[in-house]
Amino acid sequence: MKFQAPKGVSEYFPPRSGAFAWVRSTLENTISSAGYQLLELPIFEDTDLFARIGASTDVVSKEMYTFEDRGGRSITLRPEGTVGALRAVSEHGLDRGSLPAKVYYCGPFFRAERPQKGRYRQFYSIGIEAIGTHDAALDAEVISIADAGFKRLGLTKYRLEMTSLGDAESRAAHRVDLVKFIAGLDLDEETKERAQLNPLRLFDDKREEVRALMAKAPILLDYLSPESKANFAEVQRHLTAMGIAFTINARMVRGLDYYTGTTFEFVHDLLGAQSGIGGGGRYDGLMGEIGGQDITGIGFGLGLDRALLAVEAEGVVIPETFVSDLFIIPMGEAAKSEALKCAASLRANGFKVELAFGDRALKTAMKIADKSGARYSLVIGDEEMASGVVEVKEMSTGSANSVRLDSLASALK
RNA sequence: GUGGGCGUAGCUCAGCUGGUAGAGCACUCGGUUGUGGUCCGAGAUGUCGCGGGUUCGAGCCCCGUCGCUCACCCCA
Known part of the structure; x- marks a missing residue:
């Protein structure tokens, strides 16, 4: 065989492509049944747009596929969907109509990482964004749509973890104390550097020693302003009312730095190291950061590759996709x-x-x-x-x- | 980016202490004129990932390289 697919890409071909298509259409149907409308966007954008995700993140600092096009422009293959969606919403004035603007996207994303089970250099995601409205009920609905999608796929062995990253004041107050706390720890150089970029990242360290050290670290949830606290409580009330189970994970760290307020992650138990099948949260400053109106938004991204892996791991029987008459x-x-x-x-x-x-x-x-x-x-x-x-x-x-x-x-x- | 395991027919794999490749499944054709699911018979198939090296001789040993895989890291 002469040619091989590029390293680390996920490819779907018969018969498994039928299962992939089913996963995708099931999630898409769930999303559109809640009134979210399709955004079909370019898979490459101006590199500077993605830089706004946060220079401290690995995604931006070392995992982007960046190249120069023939006009000398710096172009990057999209590593995630939110900023592109926001760019389009802002560029086309979708945020000038009634809010929230509710959109969804689906397609390939690219990250130059070392491939692993459930982690590919080209992977597939489907996601929604609800832009322009601050309402705990909306947070709860967004989460419930992701949950409903997984349920429709027949998944049961996953859990929803959530936390609140609070507003800017809450985070600033917490950060001061957290940095102070970390300064008192005996850490190796590499870990110190990570803490410099984003002290929250230390909460995500898998090493036992670090976990033990961080056990007594100040928790952001304890620093929440009264408004943030009340808002988060309301989101939880709504979820409980809908019968959606969740656990509070105060140490949750998302890979993208733009999240504020409600932040969540869906974790599947049977997938190995790459167990996150979806996640998202609210982002108060991101629209403004990319040059749009200074309005809030909330959304999620679900991994199609991992959802399929989860479906297979749970032995879900996939309906026959094509039986000819x-x-x-x-x-x-x-x-x-x-x-x-x-x-x-x-x-x-x-x-x-x-x-x-x-x-x-x-x-x-x-x-x-x-x-x-x-x-x-x-x-x-x-x-x-x-x-x-x-x-x-x-x-x-x-x-x-x-x-x-x-x-x-x-x-x- | 770092580390472990692996790379033999389309697929799953076997190949003993180095002597120039095999099985099952799948595939093709057939088992007397135009009707499937079982059964039987026959057949095709590989530059043994790629490139070097050691050797009289390498799929088996050594080096490199590419890829897969799992973990770290990171996250969908």
Whole structure:
């Protein structure tokens, strides 16, 4: 084999691509049933746009696919969906109508990381953004849509973790104390550097020693302003009212620095190290940061690759994506033409129809019809064309009925 | 970016202490004229990831490289 796919990309091909398509359409249907409308965006943007995600993040500092286009512009393959969505909303004035502006996106994203289970250099996400309204009920609805999507996929072994990152004042007060606390710890150089960029990151360290050291660190939730606190409590009330289980994880750290207020993550138990199947939160300053109106927003991104992995890990039975109604076997050149016409007209009437191609023995063609899973099959040759009548065979029972060629549609119902 | 494991037919893998490749599944054809699911028979298939090296001789040893995979890291 001469060529291989680029390193670390996720590719879907039959038969698994059917499962992938089902995961995607299930999540998409869940989202659009809540009134979110499609945003079909470029997969590359001005590099500076993504830089606004936060220079301290790994995503921006070392995982972007950046290149110069022929006009000398610095272009980057989108590593996430939110800023692109906000850019489009702002650019096209979607935030000038009634708010919140509710949009969703779906497609490939790119991050130059070392590949691993559930982590790819090109991966697929679907996400929503509700822009312009500050309302705890909206936070709860956004979370509930993600939860509903996972439930529709048949997933049960996941959990919702959430916290509140509070408003700017809350975070500033906490940061002062946290930095002070970390300064008193005995840490290695690399960890100190990470703490410099974003002290919150130390909460996410998996090493036991660090976890132990951080056990007594000041927690942001304790610094929440009265408004933030009340808002977070209300989000929780709404979720509880909807019967959505969650746990508060005060040490949760998201990879993108723009989150404020309600922040959440869906974690699946059967996926190994890359267990986050989705996450999101509110972002108060991001719209303003990219040059739009200074309005808030909230959204989530769900990983399609990981959702599929989770579906497979839980053994979810995926509904058959394609079962044809009829498999037509033409015998001879003249019959091929008739079969083609017949298939086209049935498909136009909403039937799923497949044909046998290549000049195979009838017996072989029947085997193919059998493997296709078609409900019915029929053979068309000189006799049938002369009489205008074919034998329609029900594959599961083997029984056949004579049907006029011009009334096939009603016979298949 | 760092570390461990792995790379043999489309797929899952076997290949003993180095002697120029095999199985099952899948695939193709057939088991007397135009009807499937079982069964039987026959057949095709690999630059043994790639490139060097050691050797009379390497799929098996050594080096490099690419890729896969798992973990760290990071996150969807």
